[in-house]
């Protein structure tokens with residue numbers, strides 16, 4: 001079965017965030033994310049579900065931030081991945097700041113990249129947003145893998 005292959009692909013947990021022109025912001029957990037180019041500029045591509053509230057934010061803003069989580073940030077992952085921004089303000093009580101291109105940056109994340117959307121690819125249920133990386137930073141430590149996150153978030 002093709003799912004046997006797809007379910008074995010290794011991923012990390014990323015939080016993708018974006019802010020609309022009216023100042024509202026949202027984000028979700030994305031695991032389907034990859035660097036897709038290096039020169040002359042690096043690119044990151046994120047597959048965002050069309051049904052997710054975050055989709056409209058990335059689409060309208062034309063920019064998004066990608067965050068790496070630390071291994072102890074299970075609750076942060078649950079906040080962005082287990083509920084929709086349609087029902088909850090995921091940024092409530094979180095330290096954040098406005099980053100390059102107006103993207104909202106989570107202060108406590110292990111690292112971030114700010115990306116300008118340069119291509120949108122229709123992938124059925126998802127849109128692949130290809131972003132040119134305009135800035136990025138990361139601290140020390142191993143990022144949270146999707147396998148660890150799911151084991152500990154559900155355990």
Ligand SMILES: Cc1cc2nc3c(=O)[nH]c(=O)nc-3n(C[C@H](O)[C@H](O)[C@H](O)COP(=O)(O)O)c2cc1C
Nearest residue numbers: 028029030031032048049052053054081083084085
């Ligand atoms: C482990 C995990 C991986 C996920 N991977 C993706 C993904 O690659 N792309 C995506 O659009 N949503 C992904 N999701 C789903 C969204 O994070 C989730 O539906 C979220 O609650 C949507 O929030 P929103 O409606 O506020 O955008 C994932 C969720 C989890 C828990």
